[in-house]
Amino acid sequence: MENANLPDNIKSIWRSFADKTFFPNLESDAKADVAIIGGGITGVTTALLLKEAGYDVVLVEAMKVGAGNTGHSTGNLYIAVEEGFDTIQSKYDTETLKTVISARAEAMALIEQNVARFNIDCDLHKRSWYCYSANEENCNKIEKIYNAARDAGVAITEIAQGELPFPVAKGVKIDNQAQFNPLAYTQQLAVAIDGESCRIYENSPVTAIEEQDGMQFVRTPQGSVSAKYLVHATHTPKGVFLDFHSLLGTYREYGIAAKLNSGDYPDGTFWGYYNNNERFSVRTYEHEGEKRIIVVGQPHEVGQKRDNNENIARLEEFLHQHFDVREVTNRWGGQHYKSADVLPYIGRRSADSNVLVATGFSTDGLTYGTLSAMIIRDELFEKETEYTKLFSAARHNPLKAAGNVIKENAINAVELIKGYVFKHGNAQDVAAGEGKVIDSDGRKLAVYREEGGDLRACSAICTHLGCVVSWNSAEKTWDCPCHASRFDVDGCIIEGPALIPLEKVEVEGK
Ligand SMILES: Cc1cc2nc3c(=O)[nH]c(=O)nc-3n(C[C@H](O)[C@H](O)[C@H](O)COP(=O)(O)OP(=O)(O)OC[C@H]3O[C@@H](n4cnc5c(N)ncnc54)[C@H](O)[C@@H]3O)c2cc1C
Structure with missing residues (x-):
């Protein structure tokens, strides 16, 4: 069986700054506890x-x-949570929030111990974590995060205007958080x-x-x-x-890394709330004197975005708005699962x-x-x-x-299938570098045309629970909108719950 190939057009910064590992394949039966x-x-x-x-x-x-x-990922380590301290406090209570925070602090301490104990060279550094609103609209959220953190005994402080490399309406910070190369x-x-x-x-x-x-x-x-x-x-x-x-909401989210013209790479983990519910996470990575700025954000439900190149383009636009960018060096996507x-x-x-x-x-x-x-x-x-x-x-x-969480996913998936996937005609309609689901003699096929013109096709039916996969144009993969299994253009599994690849199919015609 072939293994999935992560496309090279889209490569995380960490793949540019880490060695390879060479563990063997499992070639015979093994027993373990x-x-x-x-x-x-x-x-x-x-x-x-x-x-x-x-x-x-x-x-x-x-x-x-x-x-x-x-x-x-972005490689940030922090006691905060993506939804905000206030969300845990309001869904549960302050005691639960304290437990979450102490659990996360212990896990961060374990990472630090491992780095020291095994002499791991992963650019682990203490950094402050900042969370801010760029507009009046989200100041209320920052206020709530601040109050919940104070209730839980976290040393969170308000930041002054001008302390960050972004316009800030209201912001807070927690010191002694960390960053590394994950x-x-x-x-x-x-x-x-x-x-x-x-x-x-x-x-x-x-x-x-x-x-x-x-x-x-x-x-x-x-x-x-x-x-x-x-x-x-x-x-x-x-x-x-x-x-x-x-019970899991399934999302793809994107990252870019870039070199700047000026040397002003900001130190810290910066989480910003912007208009229209947009959020951006920014950090700097430095390895042996080489620096990159990283911006992450623009999530959407897996398999439910027609053109996710837009998401990456939006990250680039944000970066150019705030920094003097010389060159974007890396673009990538990642997946996350939100519990109910x-x-x-x-x-x-x-x-x-x-x-x-x-x-x-x-x-x-x-x-x-x-x-x-x-x-x-x-x-x-x-x-x-x-x-x-x-x-x-x-x-x-x-x-x-x-x-x-599940209701929205299910409804969206059905809508997407009705409105998009089944419309497409035949393999000739698939342009170079594109993928489409086509109906071929009553069978749904996931067809990709290479830049050189050759076709690669597999069954479009996800082997997990039978949903129809959809094309991920930025990452050139087939993604299932139901439970987020992802496959490369040959049907090999990249991630998600599926255990069996998509069936490979020969299609005729250029
Ligand atoms: C854009 C983005 C940014 C993020 N930034 C941060 C951050 O700054 N800080 C933070 O704390 N978290 C961050 N996260 C979340 C974090 O990346 C993940 O939650 C975390 O990496 C999960 O680790 P894991 O080991 O559980 O999963 P993974 O790293 O996905 O590992 C699972 C492994 O299982 C393997 N696998 C799957 N199927 C099979 C199979 N059939 N057989 C054998 N192996 C299999 C996969 O190949 C994979 O290597 C981010 C996530 C995203 C999407």
């Missing part, structure tokens, strides 16, 4: 903590370590822990998962892992997990299950992924803590869940 699927920050940190707790661990990664969303961190951590009781395999996509006689079997093309416990460290659980997939009740789902799938999950991180998952490792270790030891309880994957919070 714990099988971990996924080599992002969640899987690798979980492997570390379980190995150190005395478990024998096998980790299988479909692509390369860190190649998933960890390598497509791909370099995860890769080097994986190298440090790989060994006899922790075996890491790359290019080994899991294609089936079975449970027999209390054992978990994880199948890859050339070998299987059998284990008592199974951890889905795959950002969203693999296979059919409707208990989670129906604002907190991630971490731990055993149900109270007595040996299957554990870690999902619903929103854009806060470098820290939540690290926290997941701590919670999963505690759960395997049957240790109940305030974190295992609060973030429990087995929790049911119907009153706190925004039921509209």
